[in-house]
Amino acid sequence: MTSARNLWIPAALSVALLMVLIGLPLVIENRYLVHILIMTGVYCALALSYDLVVGHVGLLSLAHPTFFGVGAYAAAILSTRVASPFLVNLVVAGFVAAGLASVVSFPFLRLAGASFAIGTLGFALIIQLVANNEVWLTGGTDCTIGVARPRLTLGPWIDWRVSSVSDYYYLMLIILLLVVVLCWRLTTSRVGRTFISIREDEILAMASGVNLLKYKTFAFVVGAFIAGSVGAYYAHYSTLACPEALSSYMTIALLIMLFVGGVGRMRGVVLGAIMFTFVPEFLRIAPTLRMVIYGVLLLLAIRYMPEGLDGVVTKWWRKLPLARTLASSGENNQKAG
Amino acid sequence: MADEARILEINDLFSGYGEIEVLKGVSLEIENGEIASIIGANGAGKSTLLKTVFGLVKASHGSVVFDGQDIANKRPTDILRLGLSYVPQGRCNFPAMSVNDNLEMGAYIRTDKEVKADIESMFERFPILEARKEVMAGNMSGGEQQILEMAMALLLHPKLIMIDEPSLGLAPQLVELVFKAIQRINADGTTTVMVEQNAKKALSVSDHGIVLVLGQIGFEGTGEEIANNEEVRRHYLGG
Numbered sequence: 001m002t003s004a005r006n007l008w009i010p011a012a013l014s015v016a017l018l019m020v021l022i023g024l025p026l027v028i029e030n031r032y033l034v035h036i037l038i039m040t041g042v043y044c045a046l047a048l049s050y051d052l053v054v055g056h057v058g059l060l061s062l063a064h065p066t067f068f069g070v071g072a073y074a075a076a077i078l079s080t081r082v083a084s085p086f087l088v089n090l091v092v093a094g095f096v097a098a099g100l101a102s103v104v105s106f107p108f109l110r111l112a113g114a115s116f117a118i119g120t121l122g123f124a125l126i127i128q129l130v131a132n133n134e135v136w137l138t139g140g141t142d143c144t145i146g147v148a149r150p151r152l153t154l155g156p157w158i159d160w161r162v163s164s165v166s167d168y169y170y171l172m173l174i175i176l177l178l179v180v181v182l183c184w185r186l187t188t189s190r191v192g193r194t195f196i197s198i199r200e201d202e203i204l205a206m207a208s209g210v211n212l213l214k215y216k217t218f219a220f221v222v223g224a225f226i227a228g229s230v231g232a233y234y235a236h237y238s239t240l241a242c243p244e245a246l247s248s249y250m251t252i253a254l255l256i257m258l259f260v261g262g263v264g265r266m267r268g269v270v271l272g273a274i275m276f277t278f279v280p281e282f283l284r285i286a287p288t289l290r291m292v293i294y295g296v297l298l299l300l301a302i303r304y305m306p307e308g309l310d311g312v313v314t315k316w317w318r319k320l321p322l323a324r325t326l327a328s329s330g331e332n333n334q335k336a337g
Numbered sequence: 338m339a340d341e342a343r344i345l346e347i348n349d350l351f352s353g354y355g356e357i358e359v360l361k362g363v364s365l366e367i368e369n370g371e372i373a374s375i376i377g378a379n380g381a382g383k384s385t386l387l388k389t390v391f392g393l394v395k396a397s398h399g400s401v402v403f404d405g406q407d408i409a410n411k412r413p414t415d416i417l418r419l420g421l422s423y424v425p426q427g428r429c430n431f432p433a434m435s436v437n438d439n440l441e442m443g444a445y446i447r448t449d450k451e452v453k454a455d456i457e458s459m460f461e462r463f464p465i466l467e468a469r470k471e472v473m474a475g476n477m478s479g480g481e482q483q484i485l486e487m488a489m490a491l492l493l494h495p496k497l498i499m500i501d502e503p504s505l506g507l508a509p510q511l512v513e514l515v516f517k518a519i520q521r522i523n524a525d526g527t528t529t530v531m532v533e534q535n536a537k538k539a540l541s542v543s544d545h546g547i548v549l550v551l552g553q554i555g556f557e558g559t560g561e562e563i564a565n566n567e568e569v570r571r572h573y574l575g576g
Contacts, residue, residue, distance in 0.1 A: 190441075193434070197442050200431040207391070207423050208489075209414045209446035 021173055025166035034165045040277040041172035042234055045179040047257045047273040048266065049226035054255075055264035056187060057219040058199030060113075062251050063104075063120035066127045067097040067224040069246030071231025073131065076144040076241035086150035086162075090232045097228025101221045109216050124248060131243040143242040147235050168237050175233055179226055183266060186222070195219055199264070256294060260301040262308025271309045344369045344497050344528050345390070350399035350409075352389040359385040361552040362399070367497070367545070372519070372529045374539035374560065376573055377549035383532040384426060386549065387499045391423040392416050404496060417446055422495035426502045426532075429486050432475025436466055436485055439474050443489025452492070459488040480511040487518055491527075498522065500531040504538065516542055536573050540564040548573065 025034055050064045071093035078084045078092060108119045131138045138144060150162040150171065162171055186192055194215050197205040206212055235241045253276060261272020279297075283290045305312050345367035353359040359382040367373050375383050388394040390401050392413045401409040408416050413423070430439050440459060444452045460467035463484050469477060474485055483503070490498055503519060504512040512535065520542055523529045533539035540546050546563030548556040556569055563569055 193438055193441060194445075196434060196438075197431050200433055201429075203393070203425055204429050204431065205442075206393070206413055207417075207425055207429075208442050209417050211414065 022170075025169050031165045034169050036277065036281055038165070038169050038172050038237065040274055041169075041176045042230055043253075043257065043277050044270050044273040045176050045230045046227055047254055047261070047269045048179055048183045049223045049230070050254050051258055051264065051266070051269045052183060052186065052195070052219050052226075053223040054258055055269070056192065056195035056199060057216055059109075059216060059220065060117040061120045061220065061223075062117055062248070063124040063127075064223065064227055064254060065248070065250035066124045066246055067101060067227035068231040068234070068250070069131065069241075069243075070100055070127065071097045071228030072235040072241040072245045073138055073144065073231075074228065075232035076147045076235040077137070079147045079236070080144055083148065086148075086232075086236055087152065089236070090229050093232035093235075094225040094229035097231070098221045098225035101224030102217065105217045105220045109213055109220065121248075124246070124251070128243060128246045128248075131246055138241070138243070141243060143240045144235075145240045147239045147241070149239070150236050162236075172233065172237075175230065179230075180266070182226070187266065191215070191218075196264075252294075256298055260297060260305075260308060262310030265308070265310045267313075268308045268310025271313070275309070342369055343367065344404055345530070346400075346402040347386075347390070348400045348402070350386075350389060350396055350401065352385060352394050352396045354394070358397075359552050360389060363549070363552070363554060365547060365554065365557075367528060367530060370523075370526070370528055371544040372523050372531070372542060372560075373545035373547060374536070374543040375530065375532045375547045375549055376534075376536040376539065376563075377555070378573070380551075381549040382552040383549050384501055387423060387501055387530070387532055390416075390499065391421070393423075414446065417493065420494075420496035422490045422493050422498045424486060424490050424498065424500045424503070427505055428482070430474040430482055430489065433473055435471050436474055436477075437470045439485055440466075440489060440492060444492040447493065455492055459492065463488055479507050480514055483507065483511065483515050484518065487515075487522065491522065495527055497528040497530065500529065502532055502534060504533065504535045512538065537564065540574075 024037065028034055028037075046064070046068060050061075053059050053061050053064065074093040074096040075089035078089045079086075084092075104120075104123055108116055108123070111119050132140055134140070135142075152158065152160040152162070160167070162168060187195065194205070194210055197208065197210060198212060198215055202212060231245065234245070257272035257276045258269055259272075260275070261270070262268020279293075280290065283293060301308065307314075343366050345365075347363055347365040350360050350363045351358060359380075363382075363386060375386065377383050385394055389396050390403075390408070392408070392411050392415075396409045399409065400407050403416070403419060403421055406419060408419065408421070417423075431442060434442070437456070440456045441452075444455065460470070465481055466485060466488060469481065474482060477485070490500075500519070503515050507515060516538060519529060519531065531539060540560040540563055543560035546556075546558055546560045547554060548563060548569055550556075556563060556566055558566070564574065
């Protein structure tokens with residue numbers, strides 16, 4: 001148990017981190033770098049929502065980017081055809097993705113293990129075909145273009161026209177914070193404990209009284225909702241929605257982020273997402289080697305860091321004198337209390 | 338009206354997996370307050386019997402009456418709520434969760450406010466658990482894990498507890514400890530049904546012994562009668 005006395009350090013660190021994140025676009029003048037930061041935010045939010053499904057409940061869904069893509073298309077179609085505002089699109093895209101997830105979860109969640117993974121992969125491929133071929137709806141390979149730039153208004157007080165890269169950065173930061181808070185609340189509550197129990201041992205969870213189907217569906221649908229909303233943001237940011245948003249390349253990238261970062265641990269997932277948004281940028285010098293390097297990294301991570309980057313960082317942290325003092329004071333508090 | 342003395346009545350129960358029938362007409366009565374042991378060869382259907390009673394395996398025929406209610410093919414959660422707990426075979430805690438979280442999971446279906454106090458009382462009863470409160474269950478010794486698992490089951494105050502192979506994979510001293518704990522749980526008022534490979538040991542603490550043979554009741558009697566039955570001794574107790 002963490003005592004109140006040593007809670008202030010993580011709290012202070014979080015505030016400091018937030019300040020740095022708010023200050024970043026003020027010091028970074030290179031617009032391209034800010035763009036990379038935005039993509040890092042997109043991947044962080046996606047990876048966190050994917051981790052609810054893969055890392056917490058233990059369902060290897062290969063359709064997560066599909067919900068991202070569906071959200072992107074939903075927002076793009078709404079924006080270009082009925083000119084609905086950004087916030088409406090953000091929420092509707094989430095619901096469209098979540099609705100689709102709850103429909104397909106009905107057959108898929110009755111499949112065990114590998115069959116579930118294959119089922120979701122099949123679904124992802126079908127949606128890709130739809131995006132490519134149903135030109136009347138999606139624009140096909142020509143994409144749905146001309147998505148409006150977001151404008152957020154709140155009565156007479158706020159009228160924020162999002163247009164510059166740093167505007168988009170702050171919008172992403174807000175969305176990411178909401179996703180972090182939501183995932184944090186979910187995974188540290190009774191619901192989170194239930195998720196982990198399902199991942200650990202389905203039969204025992206069932207014997208404890210857990211309604212497996214209910215919680216699996218819940219994680220799958222909430223994950224899809226977040227992915228769909230992030231997709232909507234992405235459509236409004238890139239001002240288009242293309243079939244590439246649904247590609248299975250993204251599934252692989254997300255899986256690498258999760259497993260190299262530390263599956264089932266929020267900090268690890270964020271670390272993985274940050275690393276694997278920046279690494280490809282460096283690898284632009286050797287694009288043909290990219291997938292090879294990914295593969296090697298994944299192998300090394302599984303062999304030498306079974307608990308991911310987060311496990312390694314935690315180990316280092318425990319060796320620091322500061323961490324030792326904190327841990328021993330925590331123990332003393334427990335004994336006293 | 339249900340017979341007060343009988344907590345569990347199984348009548349002509351058939352069940353199995355797909356086309357393979359494992360239980361072929363089992364009828365059995367468990368008296369309130371007793372310790373019953375089910376023994377038998379591998380594949381006789383011992384675990385399947387417990388799983389069918391708990392609703393994990395579908396019964397194709399027959400009835401299971403627990404505390405006056407037919408529970409055949411009910412959902413495990415509903416059966417749990419009626420006061421019947423099941424401790425599966427082998428490892429039955431959540432290894433990557435802390436001892437405290439494991440106990441919370443043990444009390445999962447309870448929504449009353451007494452849960453915290455009950456968990457505290459388990460810590461008083463088993464001080465080793467209190468010392469390991471924040472430790473991952475999987476990092477504890479086999480004996481400690483077994484104690485945790487029993488504490489988890491006790492948090493529901495079940496009327497009947499079914500335990501599948503409590504001594505599986507434990508060192509001899511720990512087997513002793515576990516059987517002592519089972520006797521204590523029973524003495525506190527919980528009817529106990531266990532499936533055991535360690536038949537001699539199980540029968541020595543049981544009021545009621547049942548030998549399952551190819552999905553049917555082969556022999557039945559008091560623990561002592563079964564332990565002394567010539568044929569049972571030859572086939573199941575190693576002479």
